[in-house]
Structure formats: C-alpha cells, structure tokens
Amino acid sequence: MNPSFSSYLVNDVFGDPGVFVEVRWSKRALLFDLGENAALGPTRLLRANDIFVSHTHMDHFIGFDKLLRVALGRGKTLRLYGPPGLIANVHGKLTGYTWNLVNGSPLSITVREFHPCEIKQAAFFATDGFARHEDPPQPRQTGGTGAFPVLEDPMFTVLAVPLNHRVPSFGYALQEQFHINVNKQRLHDAGLPVGSWLKDVKQYLWQGKPDDFRFTATLYFEHHRQDLEFVLGEVRERFLTITRGQKIAYVVDARYDDENEAKIVDLARGADVFYCEAPYLDRDADKAYERYHLTARQAGLMARKADVRELVVFHFSPRYTGMGKEIVREAMEAFKG
Ligand SMILES: [Zn+2]
Ligand SMILES: [Zn+2]
Known part of the structure; x- marks a missing residue:
C-alpha cells in the first residue's frame, strides 16, 4: 500500500x-x-x-x-x-x-x-x-x-x-x-496507462459520486493521447482496492x-x-x-x-x-x- x-x-x-x-x-x-x-x-x-x-x-x-x-x-x-x-x-x-x-x-x-x-x-x-x-x-x-x-x-x-x-x-x-490503492498490474493488463486521470478518479470517489457516474478522461499512452469514457463503479471494481x-x-x-x-x-x-x-x-x-x-x-x-x-x-x-x-x-x- x-x-x-x-x-x-x-x-x-x-x-x-x-x-x-x-x-x-x-x-x-x-x-x-x-x-x-x-x-x-x-x-x-x-x-x-x-x-x-x-x-x-x-x-x-x-x-x-x-x-x-x-x-x-x-x-x-x-x-x-x-x-x-x-x-x-x-x-x-x-x-x-x-x-x-x-x-x-x-x-x-x-x-x-x-x-x-x-x-x-x-x-x-x-x-x-x-x-x-x-x-x-x-x-x-x-x-x-x-x-x-x-x-x-x-x-x-x-x-x-x-x-x-x-x-x-x-x-x-x-x-x-478511506484509502484507494491502484492495481497497476491490472491496468497494464488492460492496456491502460497510469497518470493524472487516476487522481481524478480518486477525487470522484472521495466526493461520493455514485457507481453509475460517467466521466471522460484523457489518457497518455506512449505515443499518443486518447479521450476515453469510463463508468466509475467499473473502474473501481476492475482496478482499485479500497482499504481503511x-x-x-x-x-x-x-x-x-x-x-x-x-x-x-x-x-x-x-x-x-x-x-x-x-x-x-x-x-x-x-x-x-x-x-x-x-x-x-x-x-x-x-x-x-x-x-x-x-x-x-x-x-x-x-x-x-x-x-x-x-x-x-x-x-x-x-x-x-
Ligand atoms: Zn510546549
Ligand atoms: Zn504549552
């Protein structure tokens, strides 16, 4: 952690x-x-x-x-x-x-x-x-x-x-x-980069946004950037662990x-x-x-x-x-x- x-x-x-x-x-x-x-x-x-x-x-x-x-x-x-x-x-x-x-x-x-x-x-x-x-x-x-x-x-x-x-x-x-841990391996396996978009995700969770909250994030891949849409609950389930x-x-x-x-x-x-x-x-x-x-x-x-x-x-x-x-x-x- x-x-x-x-x-x-x-x-x-x-x-x-x-x-x-x-x-x-x-x-x-x-x-x-x-x-x-x-x-x-x-x-x-x-x-x-x-x-x-x-x-x-x-x-x-x-x-x-x-x-x-x-x-x-x-x-x-x-x-x-x-x-x-x-x-x-x-x-x-x-x-x-x-x-x-x-x-x-x-x-x-x-x-x-x-x-x-x-x-x-x-x-x-x-x-x-x-x-x-x-x-x-x-x-x-x-x-x-x-x-x-x-x-x-x-x-x-x-x-x-x-x-x-x-x-x-x-x-x-x-x-x-609560503490939010990012599972970098799972991100990597899904072909997604780490970066400041994860900071925004953390903010949404701390603000108490609902699971069905949709947002667009700018992701920086090695040779290009891309805007992708996510659903907060899915991101949490797949890539994050919430602990004390x-x-x-x-x-x-x-x-x-x-x-x-x-x-x-x-x-x-x-x-x-x-x-x-x-x-x-x-x-x-x-x-x-x-x-x-x-x-x-x-x-x-x-x-x-x-x-x-x-x-x-x-x-x-x-x-x-x-x-x-x-x-x-x-x-x-x-x-x-
Ligand atoms: Zn003193
Ligand atoms: Zn004193």
Whole structure:
C-alpha cells in the first residue's frame, strides 16, 4: 500500500514541537503547530495552507512570523485553526509590524477558533494592512467534550479535542476517509496507462459520486493521447482496492489526569502514527503534573491503550539534554508492555 500521507517532526526531539504532513501526489501539506520552523525551508512552508495550532505558548507559535514572511507577496490564503484566543494572538502578531507598503500583496489569512458552543472566524488581508474582519460566530454542530471536526475535506477530516494544559491545548487527529490503492498490474493488463486521470478518479470517489457516474478522461499512452469514457463503479471494481484510511494523531502539552487521558486515548485510537509529547521522565512525574505536561511513560501507556501502530515521542525538556535515548526507551517500554 502506498500511504497518502507522509509525516515527520519539524525539528529535533529537543526542538520546538511541530509535525509536517505531506499529502502525497498533491503538492499540499498540513502543519501541526507553529513553533520554530526554519528547518522546513520556504518550499515546504508555502505548501502548508492548513495550519493547526495546539495553543499559543511561544514554543508553539513563534514560527508564525517565518510563515508570514515567506507567504507575504504570494497569492494565497493561510488557514489557521485553534483554541479560543487564536484570533487575538494572530491579530497581535500582525499589529506588531508596519504594513504601509504591502498594498499590492494578495496574501490573506483566515483564523477559526473553536469555543465549546461556537466557532469564531476572522480574516486578515494584506491589501488593507491586515485589519481584522470578523464574521458573526457560528454555532458548533457537535457539542460535548469529545473530539469534533475542525476541517472536513472530501479526502480527510481533521478532528480536535481540547486538553487541560491550564489553558486549552488542542490535540488533533488527521483521518483519511478511506484509502484507494491502484492495481497497476491490472491496468497494464488492460492496456491502460497510469497518470493524472487516476487522481481524478480518486477525487470522484472521495466526493461520493455514485457507481453509475460517467466521466471522460484523457489518457497518455506512449505515443499518443486518447479521450476515453469510463463508468466509475467499473473502474473501481476492475482496478482499485479500497482499504481503511490512514490516521495520524498529534498531542502536545497536556497534564496526565483522568479526563485528559480518556480524551487522548479516544483521539489517538487505532492511529498509524501517534505523535505525543514526552517532556519528562517518569521519575519527575510530580514536576510534569505541576507544569501540565506528560512523562514518557504516560505517553507510552496512552499509546498502548489507544492501540496505535507507531509511537513517536518528542518535545523533550532541555533538562534532559543528552538523555534523549532514555526518554525514548521509557516511552517504548510502556508502549510495548
Ligand atoms: Zn504549552
Ligand atoms: Zn510546549
């Protein structure tokens, strides 16, 4: 199986937290958290249009400036999602600079912050010096304390859950609706080429088009191109296999208590990769609790309960510099039992 998402940490395990997720074959990416992110470089930063912020402590938000700097002057929209207060924080960042000479820049930024009962949204445009434009709040469809969708795309959903970090810190899960595998051998046997027409087929399936949906695709053979008509259901039957979608969970900055644990385990359940903070060793569990953070052992225990396939621990405290392996070992011991 060729996974649709490839994900990795933005920095070293002792650096600012963040995970970059590339949506393969699409020049599109998602970014979880906005800590120091110079390591991504401009190309990857520019690809990340949807950015999910856990909370705005400095180590999770200082990279906003870098992103703004590379995006300025580009005709794009940055979409930020996060907990209450995010709009004011973005506005604060933007008012920290002088914008009298950027009127020609087409950059826009939209920010959606999720409150228990409503969603607030604001937009900022370079063309008017990033003045704050607020839309009327919308009621949140899903109430309760569990995870709720913050972004619904035909291909995937991003869910968030507020965790107690003395301020709300959002944990996130990226869930692919379902995974589409192309059987290249069968295509080959039928004399059909691979190519961008298969991307369109995937889009139709993610959009939920019916089996009898007919479409015309341009196929590029070795020496010629040809327009052919297909029926979606037949293409699926003959050349595709649909399997369970990929899931990636991201949790940072949360205290280990019953409520947080239940929410985290629920959010990460069955994930292919679970990125979980582990700033402390368990011998310092008291300090971790006081500072509203997890220990490596706690991260491992929750990964085990959530039955994830792979655990990646990060966001290590500088107090353990040189002891990274010990933190990983503690987490893996608790994870594998
Ligand atoms: Zn924090
Ligand atoms: Zn942090």
